[in-house]
Amino acid sequence: MSKIIVLKCVGHNPKDFELDKVVAVQFGLIKDLFHGDFDAESKIVVDVPVKFNSYIIGRIIEFCRNRASWSSDRAYWEQDFFHPCREPNQRKRKELIAIMEASEYLCMESLVELTTQSLANYLKGKSPLTIRSLWKVEGDLTAEEEAKALAMGVAKLGH
């Protein structure tokens, strides 16, 4: 019997996720815990902090399984996974941010890079006013600064 790895999520909708080896190796945190040895017989339970709910952990595991499967529609699936712009609601963006935070905790460097790049791509080319509206940020610039900001218009791509 090889190692059994369980990710234990508490809090709202508690759930245990049993990971097979091809998925578990993608978690840097787990890899560090076992020093890369996934073949020794044992059962390990990893407690996930309560702020990372089971839905988000489930999405991360789904990503890892898709990565491991090398299926032909993987590129299409990942494009959908990382697309942050599900307007009008912000659910998808909130999900991406939660995945980014969880993958940073779980030491999954590639997933951190992919999620931050998706969020950065979403911000690119947007005016300050659009960003404020979409991200619900209150502008606290002075009237003079506000007027200058409005006068700038939408930025074109530079060289």
Add this chain to the structure above:
Amino acid sequence: MSVLDLPDLALDLILELLPPSGLSSMAKVCSSLRERCVSDHLWEKHLITKWGKVLGPAAHRDWRCYISSSCHLDSPNNRIGHHPLGFDKIISLIRSISSGDEKRKRYAASSLPLDSTMSFYLSLETGRFWFPAQVYNRENGHVGFMLSCYDAELSYDTHTDTFQARYAPHGRKAVAVEKGVTWERLRAAPIDISPHHLHVSDSLNELKPGDHIEIQWRRNKAFPYGWWYGVVGHLESCDGNLNHCHCHLNEMVVLEFNQYTVGSRWRRTMINKRDHREEGNEEEGFYGGIRKLSCKEEIAMWTRLWPSSILE
């Protein structure tokens, strides 16, 4: 959820991935984001990526002088055209922050000093700051300057992604100005020295036939030097067979400028390695310091610029 609810590290990771235009937009969203978006570490990467190859020590020195002097303050003579990304407006904003008014108090902990990397980047980008560098084949490939590199002051034009160059005057002649200088014709000066100063050669004894060199040359002593590309040749007494060539042991070294036709007075000159400083006359000009080229990229650059036909 507000973007500010992101953990600091997460927000920083996102900001690090934004291009300058994105950082500029984010800096205008709110005061908290501005504080983050103007930090040096975010702009250093962009400065090096876009400007690193053309900014040498002289450019950084000139920038420090520029921001410490009063000549850069907003004035009718100093205005530049509208920048598509609004960078010129940001420059005004930066100066108003630093001018000691009410806003300065609010931004006291995060005020953007003029010597910030962002300020440097934007000043280059808007063409407001003219920086020193060198231009290959100046004045649109003028035949009189082919395969040379001259010092100039450059100002960037973001609309065309090219530069305007102002060359140091040659005596009483008007300052030569060239527009449309492309990035590939620019370099930071490889030796940090004024174009009016003689470079003291330090590799003369190592020169051997086949070596690639650059040599300072000027028409007369009132003109600035340019750097001219050449190759070390064989002495006339040598048949060019490398198996028994002793040219490198001779105190005289032959420099060839093969872009000129055979028989041209510009094609070949000889330098005495012993205590070489500057040699020449009013007819053939003055040959100054020599630097041996070891970097393949530098040599390849000169090869790319080789004229399509031999020069007379």
